[in-house]
Amino acid sequence: MSAEPFASAPYVVGESARPVTVPHIPAQELPAQELPAEESLCPVVSHDWVNDEYKHLVVEASPKALTVTPGQFFNLLCPSPDVGELFFRRPQSVYRIDRERGQIEFLYKCVGRGTRGLATLEKGDELNMVGPLGVGFRLDPAWRQIVVLGRGVGIATLGPISQAAREGHVGVTAILSARNPDFVMADGFFREAGDVVSVLDTDGTSAVENVERILQSLIVQRLADAFFTCGSNRLFQLMKRLGKAHNIPGQVAMEQVMACGLGPCYVCVRTFEVDGKKELRRVCIDGPVFDMQEAVGW
Amino acid sequence: MSAEPFASAPYVVGESARPVTVPHIPAQELPAQELPAEESLCPVVSHDWVNDEYKHLVVEASPKALTVTPGQFFNLLCPSPDVGELFFRRPQSVYRIDRERGQIEFLYKCVGRGTRGLATLEKGDELNMVGPLGVGFRLDPAWRQIVVLGRGVGIATLGPISQAAREGHVGVTAILSARNPDFVMADGFFREAGDVVSVLDTDGTSAVENVERILQSLIVQRLADAFFTCGSNRLFQLMKRLGKAHNIPGQVAMEQVMACGLGPCYVCVRTFEVDGKKELRRVCIDGPVFDMQEAVGW
């Protein structure tokens, strides 16, 4: 076809799912430094349904994308699942980092247009990702045993910190809460990192009181130097209460609707409380991982 | 995926490229009759590049779509070639009707977003078409020899009337005007129907004066009972002038940007002149084929 493209980059052109530019080297006024994040196009390596609602996506990542640390996220330009446009990107935290193969993995739940569009990607397609973004989890070298408690998509977010703990020879107990056995995801993956306890709605084991008993017993056994949680406000409140009572430091990964994902727009705020004073922080750049005692919940 | 679809039909859903409803039987106040047109989904049988700019599309048509007559058109819901939406359908006249195989063919030029999007359809994909629409060509049983004169995409529109003429044992001389030999399309197809004369920009034969000489000679040889044209305003003006001088009836297929394609919106008007009085007519429902002497041109 010899005709001129309809419109130039970025956005409306056929090229629009592609990254729009290679970031320029900062001007000499700035310390010559690597930019920490970028918009990159990552080929899909595999993309499979884990159960009725969740998909597991593996992409070939750029070198910069591979610098992602546990708890950080990427802001994904999902293809549209229908004839309408998608106007926002969708944030997804990284579920597994395979630096050897140069791959990054996501585990996500299909809930609306964005994730339904994401689900249409096939092996070989390219995914436009911005990242790595945000403040991830911190591991204190003094900790010997940590507890991660996840429910639903929260399980995905807790993957890399468990992986990192194992690599740092820190023991991990993963409590994975789910509706039924089909939704206990990645337990094999967590088992590589440490002990796994699944709690279910179907047999009532996921009840807050039962999870509290499990946590209490881990505390008694001195298997809980630090708490990590994601995915359930009820379970977060439980961990926060126990953490406070037993003086166990904790971190929580939070979610909020985002527009920019980078800090400027103040769309993604959540409430925090420090010394009895409430304040709003941005999930995208102040988080998504926050101190458990400062977070108020959602 | 167990989640509810994001939005119901029509339009924004994944279903939105599908026809939105089966037309209801008219209420009894109306004579129970078949509706003349419909929105239908037609599987793509083949779709090939003819040259750098033109594509040839064959679809499996619904029974109603197959009632299309030469000069009529379909209003096509083209897929978007980029991340933006397409808000208008695109009209394309039918290029070949194969009632035996139940297929309809289009020959179109890729000029902008709509046709570039159309070009992305692959064998097996479905094309949403509204039609058949408009008033097509008329063949007078008294005519023994007709002349069709087309340039560019206009050639496509003249295909079915040449086909119909041959089936009615009417002789056809097709004058096909093009930039260079690559753009003399479908000459084989026209050759089945009658004589073909190609005139080119490259060797100067497409000049209006030369085409005039060819037409004059056909008139002298009594091979021009009626004129048909499409695709070039200059050539239309030539045929109109000669037709008027020699009292040869003529028909012209016209184009105009459309919104509804069905008559209500008055977007698609062109100027016509009858007895010295100018008036506007709608290309979609009063045409696209008009009396050559009444059309003013474009």
Place this chain on the structure above:
Amino acid sequence: MVDMSVKIGAVTLKNPIMPASGCFSTDLAQVMDLNRLGALVAKTVSREFRTGNPPPRAAEVEGGMINSIGLPTKGIDYFLQHQVPDYKRFTPPLVGSISATTIEDFEAMARDVAKSAIDVLEVNISCPTRDPKGGNFALHEEHTYNVVKLIRATTDKPMWVKLSPNAGDVVAVAKAAERAGADALVVSNTILGLKINTDTFRPAIGNKFGGLSGPGIKPIIVRMVYQCAKAVKIPIIGCGGIVKVEDVVEYMLAGATAVMIGYLTFRNPTGMVAIIDGLEQWCAKRGFARVADLTGAMIDEAPMETFAAAAAPIG
């Protein structure tokens, strides 16, 4: 079984889905059963023959389309003698839309058209393409009051007044129309816009400015419907960018009693019928026995999803 009927003053529609003026004619019987519709709405007519504006008359824009048709019409006599009987072959109530450039002519038009077999008189005081400088009655509350008042005095036919989203204070205009005796408000006509062709440097449509319609304008018009519904007691008909069942629901939640649909018909010629069917299913699934119960059912409070909503004072 869902009761799909809605009442707009004295007029009962068998469902809340109508075409928008200028986006509908009996030509659509080519593809659909017009008797399915809640009402039929004719193209705006004015007294004299009008050619309309130079082509191109429409173009795609990012959120839908822009048009400047220029209200072509064969005039009132042709409308009364040919078009009204043509529409009357079908069963739904017929809404006749009128336009004029002077208040006196509007009064005379209303008198003449109201005497015909139409069921509702729609007063189009808001076409953005008539005067590019924006001198439409619906831009100003006094002009609106004056013209509606005068028309009200000429006829008892149900009168719907079509407002303009280009007014700075649409609520004031809505109240003026209500005070002057409108039976319902149509919110609204198109939004004035401009598209320039960056190849030719010329306007994309012949009349330069045009009116925007289609999905992109919906959030603006939904806001206006909501604001007007809080301010007036007469029913409101939402119009702007409806392309799916949820859009109708959104308009009704905001306070609309019924809706009009324009652009969708260009995209999906039988879309209105699909929406009627889909809306009935939506109501059934959500447990609404009457579609009319959706009107104004929006819950005004913020979505209390987060503690922050409680913690953050509204600026």
Place this chain on the structure above:
Amino acid sequence: MVDMSVKIGAVTLKNPIMPASGCFSTDLAQVMDLNRLGALVAKTVSREFRTGNPPPRAAEVEGGMINSIGLPTKGIDYFLQHQVPDYKRFTPPLVGSISATTIEDFEAMARDVAKSAIDVLEVNISCPTRDPKGGNFALHEEHTYNVVKLIRATTDKPMWVKLSPNAGDVVAVAKAAERAGADALVVSNTILGLKINTDTFRPAIGNKFGGLSGPGIKPIIVRMVYQCAKAVKIPIIGCGGIVKVEDVVEYMLAGATAVMIGYLTFRNPTGMVAIIDGLEQWCAKRGFARVADLTGAMIDEAPMETFAAAAAPIG
């Protein structure tokens, strides 16, 4: 080589591409070189600390997005002590944006902020989310005149006034701002809209109403830029829905001297830089030696594609 610089009164920008206030911060240095931009534009600041509005603060709509952030700010002292120096690490001129609810406070804010190292004072009299009833200065020409006049008296810094598309007569407001001494106009802020969640029946964003931005509003704002450019002599900065090079060209043809970009950065964080590069290429290909020559270069006549254009009288 294309001369990409543009002059806005006394200020020269090395190219016409700037971020829009509230859609930019030095946080973007995470992904791009901020020194590429024509100017840096800070988020609007007001005197006191403001928390902003309850989440959710933004949602997708058909033509882009709706937001009601509520102008959260750490206040003027923090802005002057921390944010101005932070921005001043970069080379492009710095535009400081201020807001206030009273005319007196606006005057005091302007005096205090203009004394800092900012290069341009942007007066945001048009944020649609401050008062949902719409009590913004930029809705009315006298209010605009009064506040701009008072601010003008306090400072010689270049002053850009940001208008509201919600004004009924944006041209009158533009003229009032010019008369009162504005050096340039930003056309414009967001359009007031409403999105209702049809699952929950609640507003989609915490503050109920929000401002629309993104591609869907472009034809409306381009029209306003065109109208204002015909009516005032001071430069106009186009702002609304720019997502590609051609959108910038369209705004400049309509009369804009430069543009501001908001939404695009959310979709493509480095989009502004891509547009700067693409605009230069576009100019080179089209034979424009200076990008500034695009300003107002629209050919006003209709596209004379058809004889009908000549034949049809404009209604």
